[in-house]
Amino acid sequence: MSPTRRxxxxxALPCALLPxxxxxxxxxxxxxxxxxxxxxxxxxxxxxxxxxxxxxxxADAGHAPAQARLADLLDAAEQDEExxxxxxLAAAQNDADGEFxxxxxxxxxxxxxxxVDEALKWYRRAVQKNHVRAIEALARATRSxxxxxxxxxxxxxxxxxxxxxxxxxxxxxx
Numbered sequence: 001m002s003p004t005r006r007x008x009x010x011x012a013l014p015c016a017l018l019p020x021x022x023x024x025x026x027x028x029x030x031x032x033x034x035x036x037x038x039x040x041x042x043x044x045x046x047x048x049x050x051x052x053x054x055x056x057x058x059a060d061a062g063h064a065p066a067q068a069r070l071a072d073l074l075d076a077a078e079q080d081e082e083x084x085x086x087x088x089l090a091a092a093q094n095d096a097d098g099e100f101x102x103x104x105x106x107x108x109x110x111x112x113x114x115x116v117d118e119a120l121k122w123y124r125r126a127v128q129k130n131h132v133r134a135i136e137a138l139a140r141a142t143r144s145x146x147x148x149x150x151x152x153x154x155x156x157x158x159x160x161x162x163x164x165x166x167x168x169x170x171x172x173x174x
Contacts, residue, residue: 032063064095071101080111099126100134107147116147135163
């Protein structure tokens, strides 16, 4: 085979495999979403062992929502250092729940040294995605002057109203 033909095949083969690779990623994404949905259903029925196992499988596969949800459960179980690690992975993928969770852990110094500047950074990233709990946390900090913020009742009220509007808009949705 000529060097030119070999080069053409080397360049063409990855392009020919792109549709297959994309389908595999999409299938994997669907599998992760399915695992996460099954895990949430198990959690809702009180089967924590099954829920944790399914969340962990999806989280290990890199599914950010599963990583954040697994971190929530680990945080509730006081396994804070592992929770922080999972929140970091989810936040690194721009997952709002991961960003909020990481911000909360940093704000309270759970599983990690307290760092209010970093906490605010992660809260604000989640707020930009309209994450209701992050908006409420920022509102509380703004009202109380916590996390190094100046007290600002007007801004706190604005944030609380925004969070309530988002909650109202999602009522009745699955």
